[in-house]
Amino acid sequence: MVKPLCATGVAFAYEPGDPILRHVDLRLEPGELLALIGPNGAGKTTLIRVLAGIFDADAGDVRIGDRPLATLSTRERARDIALVPQELGLPGDVTVETFVEGGRYAHLGFFRRATPEDRQAVDRALAATELTELRERRLAEMSSGQRQRVLMARAIAQEAGTLLVDEPTASLDARHQIQTFEHLLDLVRDGHAALVITHELNLASQFATRVALLHEGRIAATGTPTEIIRPEVLEPVYGSDLHYGELATSPWNEPRPFVVPWKRG
Amino acid sequence: MKLDRAPKIPAAVLFGVLPPALLLLVLGSVRYGSSGAGPDSLGAMFAGLLGAFGLDALAPGAPLDSTTQAIVELRLWRALTAAGVGGALGVSGALLQGLLRNGLASPTILGVNAGASLGASIGIILMGGYGPRLLLGLTEQNPSVLPAVFAFLGALGVSFLVLTLASHGSRVSVPTLLLVGIAMNTCLGGLLSAIQSLTLEDYELSRAIISWNFGNLDDKSATHVVILAVGLLATSLTLPFLALELDLFRGGEEDAEAVGVNAQRVKILAVGAAALSAAVATAVAGQVAFVGLIVPHVIRLLVGSGHRSLLPLSILGGAVFLLGAEFAQLVLLGERAMRPGVLMSLLGGLFFLALLLRNRKELQSW
Numbered sequence: 034m035v036k037p038l039c040a041t042g043v044a045f046a047y048e049p050g051d052p053i054l055r056h057v058d059l060r061l062e063p064g065e066l067l068a069l070i071g072p073n074g075a076g077k078t079t080l081i082r083v084l085a086g087i088f089d090a091d092a093g094d095v096r097i098g099d100r101p102l103a104t105l106s107t108r109e110r111a112r113d114i115a116l117v118p119q120e121l122g123l124p125g126d127v128t129v130e131t132f133v134e135g136g137r138y139a140h141l142g143f144f145r146r147a148t149p150e151d152r153q154a155v156d157r158a159l160a161a162t163e164l165t166e167l168r169e170r171r172l173a174e175m176s177s178g179q180r181q182r183v184l185m186a187r188a189i190a191q192e193a194g195t196l197l198v199d200e201p202t203a204s205l206d207a208r209h210q211i212q213t214f215e216h217l218l219d220l221v222r223d224g225h226a227a228l229v230i231t232h233e234l235n236l237a238s239q240f241a242t243r244v245a246l247l248h249e250g251r252i253a254a255t256g257t258p259t260e261i262i263r264p265e266v267l268e269p270v271y272g273s274d275l276h277y278g279e280l281a282t283s284p285w286n287e288p289r290p291f292v293v294p295w296k297r298g
Numbered sequence: 299m300k301l302d303r304a305p306k307i308p309a310a311v312l313f314g315v316l317p318p319a320l321l322l323l324v325l326g327s328v329r330y331g332s333s334g335a336g337p338d339s340l341g342a343m344f345a346g347l348l349g350a351f352g353l354d355a356l357a358p359g360a361p362l363d364s365t366t367q368a369i370v371e372l373r374l375w376r377a378l379t380a381a382g383v384g385g386a387l388g389v390s391g392a393l394l395q396g397l398l399r400n401g402l403a404s405p406t407i408l409g410v411n412a413g414a415s416l417g418a419s420i421g422i423i424l425m426g427g428y429g430p431r432l433l434l435g436l437t438e439q440n441p442s443v444l445p446a447v448f449a450f451l452g453a454l455g456v457s458f459l460v461l462t463l464a465s466h467g468s469r470v471s472v473p474t475l476l477l478v479g480i481a482m483n484t485c486l487g488g489l490l491s492a493i494q495s496l497t498l499e500d501y502e503l504s505r506a507i508i509s510w511n512f513g514n515l516d517d518k519s520a521t522h523v524v525i526l527a528v529g530l531l532a533t534s535l536t537l538p539f540l541a542l543e544l545d546l547f548r549g550g551e552e553d554a555e556a557v558g559v560n561a562q563r564v565k566i567l568a569v570g571a572a573a574l575s576a577a578v579a580t581a582v583a584g585q586v587a588f589v590g591l592i593v594p595h596v597i598r599l600l601v602g603s604g605h606r607s608l609l610p611l612s613i614l615g616g617a618v619f620l621l622g623a624e625f626a627q628l629v630l631l632g633e634r635a636m637r638p639g640v641l642m643s644l645l646g647g648l649f650f651l652a653l654l655l656r657n658r659k660e661l662q663s664w
Contacts, residue, residue, distance in 0.1 A: 087555055
């Protein structure tokens with residue numbers, strides 16, 4: 034069962050006196066694809082790491098279901114929450130399959146032996162990301178787009194209800210950008226919860242169920258894409274060089290706004 | 299640690315080749331080793347080996363004369379000590395290279411060697427008449443005990459001091475660990491030089507201290523082998539709980555935590571196991587450099603960086619490497635053979651340089 038992830042009054046600083054997150058309230062429900070947007074340096078990656086339990090919040094609390102993250106062991110936490118980082122310094126000599134198997138760590142027993150169930154989960158994750166054919170391939174031999182899929186595959190193999198994804202489309206071409214969000218959409222329609230950091234406002238607009246705008250350490254606005262992708266909300270954060278419009282169709286079969294950076298003459 | 303090339307050979311090949319190679323080297327060392335004429339036939343050699351374990355009743359022929367029997371035993375314990383020291387240093391290096399994600403890490407970085415040297419020097423000074431008479435009386439029976447015990451305590455003590463200094467709260471920072479290790483090595487190096495300069499007037503004493511730093515595999519007994527075996531066993535027991543974890547560390551510590559690895563526990567367990575095995579090896583055989591650096595490095599080049607193979611193969615590889623080098627120089631140089639620490643420094647340095655030059659292109663992308 035997928036549990037809601039809930040942050041209340043979260044504050045975090047790397048250096049005392051220089052807070053990155055000041056007061057963040059955020060709730061992620063099962064079935065939601067929440068796009069976290071915000072300018073560079075807003076603290077998006079820091080927030081996702083606090084939500085994943087990698088960093089402990091200085092103030093406020095983060096709960097998965099009714100349990101505070103701080104009371105969970107790393108293994109328990111990893112069974113509920115999967116973090117998909119931006120491209121890592123991936124070990125090049127490792128095969129796709131071995132890397133994806135790493136996602137099963139939190140499910141392994143005392144002697145760390147993989148069961149048939151673990152192998153099936155890996156197979157399903159490889160199939161879902163269209164990597165079955167490439168399972169013997171070493172990571173050094175793959176393109177950055179393929180590696181992005183490998184990271185996603187490992188998170189799927191982890192079988193956590195909640196996925197926290199950090200800029201999954203940063204190094205992808207347009208086709209693979211769409212494909213990545215389609216994967217996330219499938220997972221969400223299966224009942225997962227996903228929070229995705231992205232600078233691609235238009236991908237956020239068409240795929241997300243909800244958009245949250247992080248600015249100066251707080252959630253400045255949250256709502257449906259139609260409520261967020263409009264000048265009154267975005268201009269104070271991104272400036273006025275944006276051109277807005279609307280397209281009639283979207284993956285959710287409803288009109289969604291779009292926005293293009295466009296310098297006015 | 300960037301390593302993008304495919305493994306050259308399957309790990310199973312090394313698992314198949316190294317144990318028989320090790321056995322052959324042990325038998326070869328007993329048959330053709332040091333300390334005068336040994337057993338004159340294979341039959342005599344096996345009789346001697348059975349005798350070494352108190353099983354002479356099982357030997358088919360007549361028992362060996364006591365001199366030959368003693369030579370067999372001396373050579374056997376020497377060979378097993380060399381194998382055990384090599385294995386312990388090999389696995390220690392493999393654990394630290396995996397944890398620090400740096401193929402140039404070795405037990406030295408934890409201050410194990412410097413700590414052991416300091417401990418041994420203090421032990422030697424205490425024995426040399428500067429210590430209380432009680433300790434002197436205690437060590438008359440077995441003069442090598444005190445430096446060995448002090449070396450062990452020094453190695454373990456310094457590595458845990460490095461670990462503690464590199465920790466902030468309960469978190470151990472890997473980059474800080476490397477830097478604190480370097481600083482600690484510098485401090486202890488200064489202390490050692492101070493001790494050596496202060497004891498320079500006492501010829502016997504300074505000779506003993508310098509000699510300890512060359513390593514020593516002579517005059518080993520079953521006790522040394524048992525100490526090594528216990529240390530290696532304790533280290534081996536941690537390996538099933540570190541192999542997969544160190545694999546997951548390859549993507550970085552935070553990434554390992556994200557898939558559920560308890561990074562703090564892994565760091566403490568890995569450093570503890572690495573320090574223990576290196577401390578035991580150094581206490582038994584003195585300073586033997588480079589084994590902990592080269593062996594895991596070469597094994598990784600051959601079979602890849604998966605720790606389920608890399609860690610046990612580093613034990614086997616270290617054992618074969620050190621015993622093989624010892625055996626080779628006994629056969630080639632006879633009585634003029636060099637001390638193991640000296641041999642490894644000469645051989646290891648050159649070997650490592652050649653390895654780095656061969657991979658120069660790859661290294662430029664670090």
